[in-house]
Amino acid sequence: MLxxxxxxxxxxxxxxxxxxxRRLASGGVLSGALHTLGYYSTxxxxxxxxxxxxxxxxxxxxxxxxxxxSCRACGTHHCGTEGRFDVSRSSTARxxxxxxxxxxxxxxxxxxVCGYSVHxxxxxxxxxxxxxxxxxxxxxxxxxxxxxxxxxxxxxxxxTSESGMFYKQEADGILGLQPPRTRSxxxxxxxxxxxxxxxxxxxxxxxxxxxxxxFLMGGSxxxxxxxxxxxxxxxxxxxxxSLKLSGIRVSNLAPGNNSFRALSFxxxxxxxxxxxxxxxxxxxxxxxxxxxxxxxxxxxxxxxxVGNKLCAMMTEQRLHAMPAxxxxxxxHSTPLRISPRQYMVEFPRRNVLRGWSEPAxxxxxVGIFDNHAGGTVIGASIMRHREVVFDVRGSTISFxxxxxxxxxxxxxxxxxxxxxxxxxxxxxxxxxFSPLGSVKAxxxx
Numbered sequence: 001m002l003x004x005x006x007x008x009x010x011x012x013x014x015x016x017x018x019x020x021x022r023r024l025a026s027g028g029v030l031s032g033a034l035h036t037l038g039y040y041s042t043x044x045x046x047x048x049x050x051x052x053x054x055x056x057x058x059x060x061x062x063x064x065x066x067x068x069x070s071c072r073a074c075g076t077h078h079c080g081t082e083g084r085f086d087v088s089r090s091s092t093a094r095x096x097x098x099x100x101x102x103x104x105x106x107x108x109x110x111x112x113v114c115g116y117s118v119h120x121x122x123x124x125x126x127x128x129x130x131x132x133x134x135x136x137x138x139x140x141x142x143x144x145x146x147x148x149x150x151x152x153x154x155x156x157x158x159x160t161s162e163s164g165m166f167y168k169q170e171a172d173g174i175l176g177l178q179p180p181r182t183r184s185x186x187x188x189x190x191x192x193x194x195x196x197x198x199x200x201x202x203x204x205x206x207x208x209x210x211x212x213x214x215f216l217m218g219g220s221x222x223x224x225x226x227x228x229x230x231x232x233x234x235x236x237x238x239x240x241x242s243l244k245l246s247g248i249r250v251s252n253l254a255p256g257n258n259s260f261r262a263l264s265f266x267x268x269x270x271x272x273x274x275x276x277x278x279x280x281x282x283x284x285x286x287x288x289x290x291x292x293x294x295x296x297x298x299x300x301x302x303x304x305x306v307g308n309k310l311c312a313m314m315t316e317q318r319l320h321a322m323p324a325x326x327x328x329x330x331x332h333s334t335p336l337r338i339s340p341r342q343y344m345v346e347f348p349r350r351n352v353l354r355g356w357s358e359p360a361x362x363x364x365x366v367g368i369f370d371n372h373a374g375g376t377v378i379g380a381s382i383m384r385h386r387e388v389v390f391d392v393r394g395s396t397i398s399f400x401x402x403x404x405x406x407x408x409x410x411x412x413x414x415x416x417x418x419x420x421x422x423x424x425x426x427x428x429x430x431x432x433f434s435p436l437g438s439v440k441a442x443x444x445x
Contacts, residue, residue: 002057002206002213003041040208040277040380041171042215042420045136046156047090050426053172054078057206057215059241059277059390061176062188063118065157068128074159075167083172085131085158093133096155103195104130104155105185116157116186124164126174130186131158136426137193137418139218140409149421154192177204178240179392190392193218193418202393205414206277207404208384214407219414222389222398228413229336230398231329237272241390243397245273245376248288249326249335253299260326263291267330272375275388275397279379282343283371292325292368299323303366311347311365319344319364327378336399342382343367389413 040057046066053066054077067074069086087093098109108115117127134151141147159173166174176188187195194202204217224230234242246267249260269285284292293310297303300322303310322340329336349363367381387407389398400413409417 002208002215003054039169039171039280040213040215042175043422044175044420045423045426046085046154047133048092049090050136050421050423051083051085051090052079052423053083053085054170055173055175056169056171057177057277058174059177059275060239061118061120061174062178062180062191063116063157063176063186064154064174064189065116065118065126065128065159066173067162068158068160070158071128071160071162073161073163073167075162075169077172078170079172087131087133087158090133092151093131096130096132103185103187103191105180106130118157120164120166122165124162124166126157126159126162126166128158128160130155132156135189136421136423138421138425139418140216140416142410142416149425150418152189152193152196154189155186156189157186177390190217194393201391201414203389203391203414205387205389205412205417206383207387207402207407207412208380209404210384213404214387214409214412214419216409216412216414216417216419219417221415222391223413223415225400225413228398228400229332229334230396231336232331233395233397234272235395237274239272239274239276240392241275241397243273243275243378244330245270245327246330247328248292249328250292250295251323251325253321253323260324262328263288265291270376273378274375275378275383275390277380277383279377281345281367281369281379281381283369283374283377283379285375286370286372288376289368289370293366296323296366306365308369309347309365311363313349313361314364315361319362338382339385342384345381387413 041054042057044053044055045051046053055064067077067079067084069084071084087095096104096114097112098106098114100114106114107117114130116130117125119125132153132155135154137150137152139148139150177190179188179191180186190202190204194200199220200218201222203222207214231243234244247262249262251260265288269288297310302312304312319340324340325338325343326335327338343366344364345367346362347365371377385401385404387400387402387404409419
């Protein structure tokens with residue numbers, strides 16, 4: 001289950017100051033409303049007995065980490081000080097030494113303790129030591145009664161220090177979904193799941209709506225649908241989930257003219273282009289940012305500048321009548337259509353005389369911001385109302401238009417995928433599994 005959390009400050013910040021707006025509840029499902037700065041998080045149950053942690057979904061890093069019981073520089077978070085991870089309180093946990101065999105590579109080593117540290121774009125940082133325990137998953141069957149519980153052995157960080165937004169945020173920690181590429185190679189949960197069998201796809205999917213969503217990973221295959229646009233990741237890009245955007249088209253609202261015209265910019269203006277669930281909005285380099293905002297303003301004259309946003313009170317009918325955008329990728333002939341519902345975001349505004357805005361009208365703002373010379377970021381706002389599948393092994397990202405408020409593990413693009421179990425269901429089934437045998441036994445069926 002995915003959850004959306006808004007942050008207290010409703011004013012968008014420059015990208016380098018953005019809080020780590022990367023966050024999704026158990027079963028893979030999300031609730032909330034996408035407006036202002038915020039993040040998606042999911043409940044992940046770790047250990048035996050299982051303990052719940054609210055983790056940020058982050059496509060920009062590979063490390064999963066939670067606060068450690070011994071931490072003296074960690075925030076309170078949802079888990080509180082009593083809920084921090086304690087190796088001695090889980091029968092399946094073990095400390096990881098520097099000579100541990102397998103895919104793990106320690107960043108630092110002191111007294112045979114495998115250390116790690118991560119610094120994030122907006123300035124926060126975490127560090128600690130690596131532990132191994134089980135994460136509780138559910139694999140979707142062909143019918144609900146066929147769902148199977150799984151205990152997956154995973155590596156994750158036990159945080160002994162947090163700074164910046166990491167210290168202040170309510171979420172307990174982070175769930176990194178990138179394959180590890182740095183000198184500190186802590187396998188992601190996705191990598192650990194895929195390593196159990198070659199029959200599993202190393203892929204995960206996000207399906208976001210305004211108020212609900214779904215996060216899934218693994219599965220036996222990916223369904224291709226008629227509306228699916230599959231784009232190869234850019235080879236050699238610094239960020240793993242990068243695409244080669246070659247142009248953007250804008251629609252014309254003149255009567256009887258529904259055509260699109262291309263903006264005249266060299267490809268370098270769009271580069272790099274990353275797909276990041278951890279960024280709330282869309283960010284574009286300065287020339288592209290100015291051109292897009294100018295075009296939208298010219299077509300919708302009632303938009304007024306409020307701080308660094310273009311905003312207007314709108315009915316749903318007026319929102320749908322706004323111009324659409326298209327992203328053109330170098331390796332795909334079919335453009336990715338961006339509707340007004342995807343690039344416009346709601347910033348609720350209080351009316352001094354009447355209280356909150358009239359239900360028929362909402363304060364809608366253009367969710368495209370200046371990234372200076374940093375290229376393009378496809379954030380969560382324009383990932384809404386479609387399922388996005390990140391295929392790590394196949395090096396592609398697929399976009400499929402979908403009603404994400406109605407999507408379930410059985411109707412999603414990944415076949416028989418895995419989602420995170422609730423701790424309640426994990427408690428009732430945990431006695432029937434061994435940490436290492438559960439996944440392998442499941443895959444034989």
